[in-house]
Structures are given as C-alpha cells and as structure tokens.
Amino acid sequence: xxxxxxxxxxxxxxxxxxxxxxxxxxxxxxxxxxxxxxxxxxxxxxxxxxxxxxxxxxxxxxxxxxxxxxxxxxxxxxxxxxxxxxxxxxxxxxxxxxxxxxxxxxxxxxxxxxxxxxxxxxxxxxxxxxxxxxxxxxxxxxxxxxxxxxxxxxxxxxxxxxxxxxxxxxxxxxxxxxxxxxxxxxxxxxxxxxxxxxxxxxxxxxxxxxxxxxxxxxxxxxxxxxxxxxxxxxxxxxxxxxxxxxxxxxxxxxxxxxxxxxxxxxxxxxxxxxxxxxxxxxxxxxxxxxxxxxxxxxxxxxxxxxxxxxxxxxxxxxxxxxxxxxxxxxxxxxxxxxxxxxxxxxxxxxxxxxxxxxxxxxxxxxxxxxxxxxxxxxxxxxxxxxxxxxxxxxxxxxxxxxxxxxxxxxxxxxxxxxxxxxxxxxxxxxxxxx
Numbered sequence: 537x538x539x540x541x542x543x544x545x546x547x548x549x550x551x552x553x554x555x556x557x558x559x560x561x562x563x564x565x566x567x568x569x570x571x572x573x574x575x576x577x578x579x580x581x582x583x584x585x586x587x588x589x590x591x592x593x594x595x596x597x598x599x600x601x602x603x604x605x606x607x608x609x610x611x612x613x614x615x616x617x618x619x620x621x622x623x624x625x626x627x628x629x630x631x632x633x634x635x636x637x638x639x640x641x642x643x644x645x646x647x648x649x650x651x652x653x654x655x656x657x658x659x660x661x662x663x664x665x666x667x668x669x670x671x672x673x674x675x676x677x678x679x680x681x682x683x684x685x686x687x688x689x690x691x692x693x694x695x696x697x698x699x700x701x702x703x704x705x706x707x708x709x710x711x712x713x714x715x716x717x718x719x720x721x722x723x724x725x726x727x728x729x730x731x732x733x734x735x736x737x738x739x740x741x742x743x744x745x746x747x748x749x750x751x752x753x754x755x756x757x758x759x760x761x762x763x764x765x766x767x768x769x770x771x772x773x774x775x776x777x778x779x780x781x782x783x784x785x786x787x788x789x790x791x792x793x794x795x796x797x798x799x800x801x802x803x804x805x806x807x808x809x810x811x812x813x814x815x816x817x818x819x820x821x822x823x824x825x826x827x828x829x830x831x832x833x834x835x836x837x838x839x840x841x842x843x844x845x846x847x848x849x850x851x852x853x854x855x856x857x858x859x860x861x862x863x864x865x866x867x868x869x870x871x872x873x874x875x876x877x878x879x880x881x882x883x884x885x886x887x888x889x890x891x892x893x894x895x896x897x898x899x900x901x902x903x904x905x906x907x908x909x910x911x912x913x914x915x916x917x918x919x920x921x922x923x924x925x926x927x928x929x930x931x932x933x934x935x936x937x938x939x940x941x942x943x944x945x946x947x948x949x950x951x952x953x954x955x956x957x958x959x960x961x962x963x964x965x966x967x968x969x970x
Contacts, residue, residue: 537570537573537636537637537640539569539573540566540569540570540573540937541937541941543562543565543566543569544566544934544937544938545658545662545700545701545710546700547562547563547565547566547702548682548698548699548700548701548702548703548706548934549700549701550562551563551682551702552680552681552682552702553677553678553680556682556684559682559683563933566933566937567625567629570629570630570632570633571629573636574632574636577635577636577639581639583632583635584635585634585635586638586947586948586951587951588950588951588954589947589950589951592892592896593888593892594634594889594892594896597885597888597889597892598631598634598889600885601627601628601882601885601886601889602628604878604879604881604882604885605623605624605627605628605846605878605882606624606846608620608623608843608845608846608877608878608879608882609621609623609624609845609846609847610845611842611843611844611845611846611848612845613844613845613848614844614845614846614847614848619845619847619848619850619853620845620846620847621847622846622847622850622852622853623845623846623847623848623850623877624846624847626846626847626850626930626931626933626936627846627886627930630929630933630936630937630939630940631940633940633941633943633944634940634943634944634947635944636944637940637941637944637945637947637948638944638945638947638948638951641945641948642948644908647907647908647911648730648732648733651721651733651736651908651911652732652736654717655717655721655736655739655740656736659713659714659717659718659740659743660739660740660743662699662700662710662714663699663714663740663743663744663746663747664743665699665700666697666698666699666707666747666750666751667743667746667747667750667800669695669697669698669699669750670694670695670697670747670750670800670804671800672695673695674688674690674693674695675688679695679697679698681698681702681703682702682703683702683703689704689752691752691807691808691810691811692806692807692810694750694803694804694807696750696751696752696753697747697750697751698751701934704751704752704753705753705932705935706932706933706934706935707751707934708751708753708755708756708927708935709919709922709923709927709932709934709935709938709939710934710938711744711747711748711751711753711756712756712759712760712918712919712922712927712938713915713919713938713942714740714743714744714747715741715744715745715748715760715918716760716763716767716914716915716916716917716918716919717740717911717915718736718737718738718739718740718741718743718744719737719741719764719767719914719915719918720737720767720910720911720912720913720914720915721733721736721737721740721911722734722736722737722738722740722741723737723767723771723910723914724737724907724908724910724911724914725737725907727771727907727910728906728907728910730907733907733911745801746800746801746804747804748760749804749805749807749808750804750807750808752807752808752811754808754811754812755922755926755927757808759918759921759922759926759927760918762921762922763917763918763921763922764918766898766917766921767901767914767917767918770898770901770902770913770914770917771914773902827869828869828925828926831869831871831872832869832871832872832875832883834872835871835872835873835875835876836875836880838875838876839875839876839877839878839879839880839883840879840880841879841880841881842879843875843876843877843878843879843882844876844877845877846877846878847877848876848877849873849876849877849931850931851931870927870928870929870930870931871883871886871887871925873930873931874886874930890920890923890924890929891924893920893943893947894917894920894921894924896943896946896947896950897913897916897917897920897943897946897947897950898917899950900912900913900916900946900947900949900950900953901913901914901916901917901946903949903950903953903954904949904953905953909949909952909953912942912945912946912948912949913946913949915942915945916942916943916945916946917946919938919939919942919943920939920942920943920946923935923939
C-alpha cells in the first residue's frame with residue numbers, strides 16, 4: 537500500500553527526469569505494487585467487505601460492475617486479450633482499495649504522525665515544486681512531460697505546471713486532493729482543538745491557493761468552490777461553531793492576502809483569469825459545459841447496449857492491437873467513453889456506484905467524531921464530488937488512484953460509525969482523541 541501510494545506521486549518524476557528510457561515499466565510499476573499487495577492480502581485473509589458494508593448496495597453495484605467489465609473484456613469487438621486485461625485493470629484494479637484501505641487504517645496507531653508525513657513529506661514539496669515550475673521557462677528541463685518531445689502547454693507565456701506527475705491532467709486531481717486535505721486538516725484542528733493540525737492546514741491551504749491556478753485547469757478551481765460549502769455545512773453540525781467562524785474569517789483574510797499581496801499568486805490568478813476569458817471569447821466555456829452534458833447522450837447511439845468492450849477507448853489500446861471496428865468517437869468525457877466500452881447498462885452501474893460512494897462519504901463526514909476521521913472524510917468528499925462526473929477515475933490513473941485511496945479511507949470511517957452504538961456516541965471526544 538505504501539509503495540503504491542509513493543509510486544503514484546513519484547513515478548511521473550522518475551519517468552520525466554531520472555529514467556526516461558524506462559517510462560513504460562515505471563508506469564506499470566504502481567499496478568504491480570498494488571497487485572502484489574492484493575496477493576499478499578489474499579494469502580493472509582479473505583477478500584471481504586466490512587460487515588456493515590455487506591448490508592448495503594455496495595456488493596450489488598460493485599459486483600455488478602465487476603461482472604460487466606469482465607464480460608466486456610471478452611467482447612467480440614476487443615481485438616486482443618491484452619486490451620481486455622487493460623480494461624479490467626482500468627475499471628477494477630484500484631477499486632480493491634475499498635477493501636484494502638479499511639484494513640490498513642486499522643493498524644494506524646499514530647494518526648498525527650501520518651498526517652504530518654503526508655503534509656510535510658508529500659503535499660507541500662509537490663506544491664513548492666509547482667511554484668518553481670511556474671517561474672521557469674517553457675523549455676526548461678523541469679517542465680518537460682513524460683513523452684519525449686511533447687509540446688509543453690503555456691498560458692500568457694507561463695507554463696501550466698505538472699508537479700511530479702507526467703502530464704497536466706495528472707496534476708489536476710492532486711490539486712483537488714491538496715486543497716481538500718488542507719481544509720480538512722484545518723477544520724479538524726479547530727473542531728478538536730488540535731493546534732498542530734491548525735498550523736498544517738493553514739500552510740497547505742496557503743500553498744494550494746497559490747498553486748491551484750498555475751495548472752490552468754478550470755475544473756480544479758470550480759471544483760474546489762463547489763465542494764467547499766458542503767464541507768463547511770458538515771463542519772457546523774457539531775460543536776465549536778464560534779471557533780469555526782473565527783477560523784473561516786482567518787482563512788478568508790489569509791487567502792485574500794495571499795491572492796492580492798504576493799506577486800507570484802497575483803500572476804498565477806491573472807493567468808488563470810486570462811485563460812477563462814480567452815475560452816469564453818471562443819465559446820470554449822459554453823462548449824465545455826455542453827460537451828459534459830450532451831456527450832454521454834451522443835455516445836449512447838455508438839455504444840448501445842453491449843458496447844465495444846472494456847479497454848476499447850483507452851489511449852494504450854491502440855498500441856496493443858488495432859481497433860478497426862471502433863469508429864472515431866472523439867470527446868474527452870469519461871461517461872461517454874464508458875458507454876462506448878460497457879454499453880448503457882455497464883455505464884449505469886458505473887455511475888450508480890460513484891453516486892452511492894459519494895453518499896457514503898457524505899454520511900461518514902457527518903458522523904466523524906475525531907480529528908483523524910474529520911481529516912479523512914473532509915479530504916475524501918471534495919475528491920469524490922469532483923470525480924462523480926467531471927474528472928476521470930478510469931482514464932486517468934492518478935485520478936483513479938487518489939479517488940479510491942480517499943473513498944476507501946472514508947468507507948472505513950463509515951463502517952466504524954454505522955452501528956447504533958457508535959452513531960450515538962459522545963459528540964465531544966476527549967482532547968487526546970485523534
């Protein structure tokens with residue numbers, strides 16, 4: 537599990553800067569690590585969901601999707617068994633974290649130490665690297681992509697940052713995670729009177745507010761704005777409302793200062809504003825929304841009931857075998873591509889599973905009773921909401937990994953708090969509670 541998480545954030549850097557000749561093996565390494573962890577898990581215990589989860593819709597939705605994906609891997613339109621295996625990996629491999637994460641979290645005895653490692657050892661350095669990339673020229677080695685010779689994208693002459701990841705789109709889900717992690721840590725620190733969490737949360741939020749526009753992705757900024765009211769609503773459902781109000785006021789003041797008084801942040805937000813306005817002038821913002829809404833409907837006539845098979849539209853499929861039967865479908869929306877691959881019924885299971893998981897994460901966030909649970913759930917909810925429809929979990933391996941890691945952790949909280957005894961436990965745990 538640890539190796540898998542490390543490779544998710546590090547394999548892009550290894551592919552770009554250290555071992556560019558081993559790009560494909562490094563890309564596969566994280567999957568091998570997770571698969572090896574799954575085999576080790578199965579060697580020691582049964583692959584079972586927590587007892588509370590077995591009484592929900594999860595076995596039906598997850599099991600139904602798994603059956604459809606496996607069957608679609610043998611679709612007659614799939615030209616090679618390798619393409620089918622790629623499809624199974626894309627849809628199902630990372631989802632095993634729904635079982636692995638709850639078991640792994642049972643062994644976390646010092647949550648504050650883990651939160652500090654993630655914040656100081658992972659999130660903050662990657663955000664600082666993003667600021668460094670933003671200040672460097674387009675042709676500098678620090679801004680290259682994993683693919684040799686790929687053109688580096690810019691806005692107003694400023695590079696769209698990628699951090700330690702291979703491409704722009706891989707950095708996008710990490711930015712959502714970093715902001716959500718900062719918000720969750722800050723709110724947990726205020727609610728549970730944990731000063732160290734308050735400090736970490738403020739630092740990460742400050743860095744996230746500076747770095748988020750540097751990626752140039754509109755979905756990152758708007759996704760953050762969409763999720764934040766839900767998180768704040770959940771935060772106000774338990775005690776210490778006065779402290780939370782003061783914390784939010786402090787957050788607004790700090791964010792306003794960073795956004796208006798620091799040169800780097802001002803340039804970043806001006807660049808982002810220019811990209812949004814430029815897209816609006818070309819009708820890009822409207823066309824993007826129309827594509828999100830109508831693309832799945834348009835793809836129904838292509839995918840139909842049976843679809844073209846799991847893995848058929850994956851970027852790597854064409855490298856494994858020619859897909860002569862598949863028409864030129866275009867588009868970048870994940871649900872439309874899922875309809876093409878799995879058909880209408882498969883896409884229905886896929887969307888229903890994500891919607892159900894979002895609801896479980898919301899319930900877990902409302903039931904959280906410790907700072908550790910607050911951080912987990914308030915990090916997972918924005919990630920789950922963003923990936924409900926906008927971002928990809930099948931066709932973006934970084935997005936998929938972050939999504940399943942976060943929701944797997946939130947499912948653990950939900951399972952702990954799903955019994956009547958836990959649900960009606962004290963609303964104000966002891967100060968030492970984590």
